[in-house]
Amino acid sequence: MGKADRRIKKTQDALKNAVLELMAEKSFDSITIQDLSDRANVSRGTIYLHYMDKYDLLDKLIETHINELGVRCKAVADLDFVSGSIIWTEYFEENHLFFSMMLASKGAPFFRTRFLDFLHEEFKDEVDVTQGKNKGLNEDMVIRFVASAYVGVVEWWFVNERPITHQALAEQLGALMDRNCN
Template sequence: MSKVDRRIAKSQKAIKKAVIELMSEKSFDAITIQDIADRANVNRGTIYLHYTDKYDLLDKMIEEHMNNLKELCQSAAELTFEEGNYVWYEYFESNSVFFTTMLDSKGAPLFRSRFLELVIEETKVDVDVTAGKNSGFHEDVILQFFGTAIVGAVEWWFKNGMPLPARVMAEQTGALLDRNLD
């Protein structure tokens, strides 16, 4: 993998930060490339050098976080739900501005659906409908139920200003998942 020029990385970081800041102030549809350029202190051409348009920029930002969460899942594969959740909640906490804005913004409904898809995909490996409490249930119903519960808990956490520490959220959501997936 080639090393990214520091100037490019610095510009991209400023552009992404500008988008998040602007989305916390107004709807995504109302944001222009010029708004982003002004806030990031870069030329419009710099944005177009890296992104087709503002939708491409937002899509790449979302994709970057989804990929990071997938990598966290892979690296935490041998952990309990609680510990695996803690890894996620730590990531959420360290990227709270992004997640708060994405889950709160009317301009990014795509984020929530992609987040739900990721949660369902990652939960699927732990769902067994052939034995235990979930025997006989349709797998898709179980996955939608747990996926929506997880996304809902994360949304609640952010919308309420993260009232509980990441460790507590991980412990409680992990315990709820553990006892319902046995």
């Protein structure tokens, strides 16, 4: 990575951190480009070199995390639900500021929808409606139920300031997934 590439990444990281820090203080709608500029210690022009506006910045931040969850999902494709959930909950823990702001605050309902849609796609191959407890049920409805429950539990975990360890969360989510997907 060249010097220019490092500077670009450093600037983008500063802006992503700035938006999260500001969301901890006030609603996303109240955040201005000047707020971002001041917090990230960059000029307004620099922000516009990287992003169209604050919504583009937030969208790129969300996209980064959704893509990373997708990468991790592919890496755990052959694991059981508990082991797979541990990979995700470790990521949630490592990036708790982002997920707290996206799920525990009212600042970014768009993220919740994107996360739910992502999980809906990821869980498609996990739900079987041809046999077992889910036999005869509408497949799309069961997938939406499981994905919504998963989002709800992760949201509960952040809203309540992570009342159990990420390992315990993973074990319990994995057990619930195992019960509802087989």
